[in-house]
Amino acid sequence: MEEIHRLSDWKYLDKKQIGITCVAFSGGQPKGGVDLGPEYVLKAGLIEQLNEMNFKTVLTDNKIHDYKEFFPKSDEPIGIIKRPRTVGIVNKILADQVYQHAKLGRLALQIGGDHSMAIGTISGMARAVKERLNQDLKVIWIDAHADINTPQTTETGNLHGMPVSYLIGLTDEKIEGLDWIVPCLKPENLVYIGLRDVDKDEKQILKKYKIQAFSMHDIDRYGIGKILDMTIEHLSKGPYPNSPIHLSFDIDALDPTVAGSTGTPVRGGLTFREGHYICEALHDTGRLVGLDMVELNPAIGDCHEDTITIGCSLIRATFGESLL
Numbered sequence: 001m002e003e004i005h006r007l008s009d010w011k012y013l014d015k016k017q018i019g020i021t022c023v024a025f026s027g028g029q030p031k032g033g034v035d036l037g038p039e040y041v042l043k044a045g046l047i048e049q050l051n052e053m054n055f056k057t058v059l060t061d062n063k064i065h066d067y068k069e070f071f072p073k074s075d076e077p078i079g080i081i082k083r084p085r086t087v088g089i090v091n092k093i094l095a096d097q098v099y100q101h102a103k104l105g106r107l108a109l110q111i112g113g114d115h116s117m118a119i120g121t122i123s124g125m126a127r128a129v130k131e132r133l134n135q136d137l138k139v140i141w142i143d144a145h146a147d148i149n150t151p152q153t154t155e156t157g158n159l160h161g162m163p164v165s166y167l168i169g170l171t172d173e174k175i176e177g178l179d180w181i182v183p184c185l186k187p188e189n190l191v192y193i194g195l196r197d198v199d200k201d202e203k204q205i206l207k208k209y210k211i212q213a214f215s216m217h218d219i220d221r222y223g224i225g226k227i228l229d230m231t232i233e234h235l236s237k238g239p240y241p242n243s244p245i246h247l248s249f250d251i252d253a254l255d256p257t258v259a260g261s262t263g264t265p266v267r268g269g270l271t272f273r274e275g276h277y278i279c280e281a282l283h284d285t286g287r288l289v290g291l292d293m294v295e296l297n298p299a300i301g302d303c304h305e306d307t308i309t310i311g312c313s314l315i316r317a318t319f320g321e322s323l324l
């Protein structure tokens, strides 16, 4: 039987159990191969590595999910938005999978898959945090992109460029398949790190909602150490300075020379160490409850092994792999 945990703070969290959900899904963007991310990460030995670190791991349904049995028979674009019903149903199920782990006090790790899956992962985690602690979830979004386009501002129609706008609730337009999403993220509870390819309208949105965003320019200026200090300080404002944090890590935040197997690479990104420092510093807060590792696409580039290996080591760093 599951232990009954205290509800008064996040200490109930069983920091030795990780619920892992493998999201072999690529429908939020046009390129094949990102659905292979989870398979490659598991083949690289991630579960064994986490077990070696003394974690008990629970793989959702003991398999990699492609969710294909839930795909609608047809999914015509709605306006410019591509595959809204498919992205919608996958995320609805994913939200529940993450919620189930989180409500049992497990850390939740989601391996992607394209970044549209953060609609589900963060919805599920925020629901669990609300229910257990009556607190709002805080989110750190590591990415070259802001992924905050709305159906009105998107130029590509790819939903992996829009998850944040759905999580915050920036659009009232009810699009079939996506109409179940309940806004669960307040703009002040979000921090971006690594931005360098932000669309014009997205810049307006970041300004309008006063979202804390650290670009590569800011990292050059202050150094990654100070950026993390400022990030954690920002997420410690408000009535619950220790509230839980979810980390959504898009591998394209790293420089393409470091991790090039990803669908929308952008030059001038994070170094290997900067990426790991972020994970280590967040582990040290003791507040991390969830991690998404997304946009690993082994079908792109000729050194996908590096990208997969780095994905694994970022995950281990987030869960506290010690360097000494």
Ligand SMILES: NC(=[NH2+])NCCC[C@H](N)C(=O)O
Pocket: 114, 115, 116, 145, 147, 149, 154, 155, 156, 157, 158, 160, 161, 162, 199, 250, 252, 264, 295
């Ligand atoms: N998760 C990602 N890699 N997103 C890239 C988004 C690119 C562009 N801003 C768009 O809206 O399509």
Ligand SMILES: [Mn+2]
Pocket: 143, 144, 145, 250, 252, 253, 264, 295
């Ligand atoms: Mn990105």
Ligand SMILES: [Mn+2]
Pocket: 115, 143, 145, 147, 160, 250, 295
């Ligand atoms: Mn992204």
